[in-house]
Amino acid sequence: xxxxxxxxxxxxxDALSADQVAAYLKKHPDFFINRDSLLAEITLPHESGQAISxxxxxxxxxxxxxxxxxxxxxxxxxxxxxxxxxxNVTRALILALLMEDEVAQIASATEANLCTQPGIDACSxxxxxxxxxxxxxxxxxxxxxxxxxxxxxLLRDRRTLCRAVSKDTAAFLFPHQAAxxxxxxxxxxxxxxxxxxxxxxNKAQDYFNDELDTLFLDxxxxxxxxxxxxxxx
Numbered sequence: 001x002x003x004x005x006x007x008x009x010x011x012x013x014d015a016l017s018a019d020q021v022a023a024y025l026k027k028h029p030d031f032f033i034n035r036d037s038l039l040a041e042i043t044l045p046h047e048s049g050q051a052i053s054x055x056x057x058x059x060x061x062x063x064x065x066x067x068x069x070x071x072x073x074x075x076x077x078x079x080x081x082x083x084x085x086x087x088n089v090t091r092a093l094i095l096a097l098l099m100e101d102e103v104a105q106i107a108s109a110t111e112a113n114l115c116t117q118p119g120i121d122a123c124s125x126x127x128x129x130x131x132x133x134x135x136x137x138x139x140x141x142x143x144x145x146x147x148x149x150x151x152x153x154l155l156r157d158r159r160t161l162c163r164a165v166s167k168d169t170a171a172f173l174f175p176h177q178a179a180x181x182x183x184x185x186x187x188x189x190x191x192x193x194x195x196x197x198x199x200x201x202n203k204a205q206d207y208f209n210d211e212l213d214t215l216f217l218d219x220x221x222x223x224x225x226x227x228x229x230x231x232x233x
Contacts, residue, residue, distance in 0.1 A: 086216050089117055093220065097227050103127075104138040106227060114200065114220075121203050122177040125224070127189070127196035132232050146172055147197060151186060158194060160187045160214035160221070164205045173199045183208040187221040195228055 025031055032038065093113045100106045107125035114123040127133060129141045147154060150169055154161045162185045171178035173186075181201035185208045189196045198221055202208055 089113075090216065090219065090223075094223055097223065101231075103133075103136045103228065103231050106224070106231065107139050110198070110220075110224065119202060119207065120200050122174040122181050122199075122201035124174055124199045124201075125189075125196065126173070126199060127228075128194070130195075136232065144194075147186075154186050154188060154197070155194065158188045158191050160185060160217045162186075162208040162210055162212045162214065164208075165201075170201065174201050177201065185212070185214065185217055187214070187217040189221050189228065190225040191222075195225060195232075198224060 093110065096109045096113055097106055100109050107127070110125050111123045114120050124140065126140050126142050127136075128144045133139075133141060144155060151161055153159075162183070164183045165173070165181070167178065170181040170184070173184060174181050180203045182205040183202050185200045187198040187200070188194050189198055198217070200208070200217070
């Protein structure tokens with residue numbers, strides 16, 4: 001096997017490109033074995049301005065990759081822990097709702113269950129006034145007019161909406177906790193037939209924002225729709 005660093009007999013000694021050298025070394029990772037003197041002569045620039053050996057650079061790169069791998073693993077573990085928490089919350093809520101017979105109890109159980117979760121400082125189930133709800137008692141019934149005026153995309157797109165809110169809007173959504181609520185997630189209850197909205201509030205203005213993943217809330221809205229439809233329609 002010829003040495004790519006050995007002197008050549010032709011006049012084209014400068015034609016070997018850096019890419020060719022890199023490709024050769026990639027194909028022959030054992031090239032520097034038994035070439036200790038050559039390895040010792042190779043130096044690389046360092047952030048400090050001093051030259052370091054190839055071996056020192058390799059150790060530095062491996063250390064950085066190890067740190068990056070640990071960070072990635074920690075992120076995966078945090079995601080798994082978060083997803084496990086969401087599963088437990090969803091499971092407990094669904095089991096609690098299945099035990100209730102009345103609309104008022106379903107709304108109350110939803111609010112009580114979700115308000116115990118981290119990041120949720122207020123929760124309100126608001127159903128829209130309709131003929132099929134005329135005999136429902138102890139449940140908050142509102143006209144869709146306020147939501148239509150303040151959150152037109154919510155009723156049009158029927159997708160969970162997350163954003164900061166004014167004090168007046170917070171007062172409407174959460175009459176008892178309005179003073180401290182600064183951002184909300186509004187989840188429509190029902191897609192084909194919108195029965196109402198599940199409102200969740202947080203004291204931080206940027207906690208609920210348009211970059212938040214709403215998969216969990218969308219699922220809760222679908223569960224509420226399925227259970228409520230059986231009770232009121």
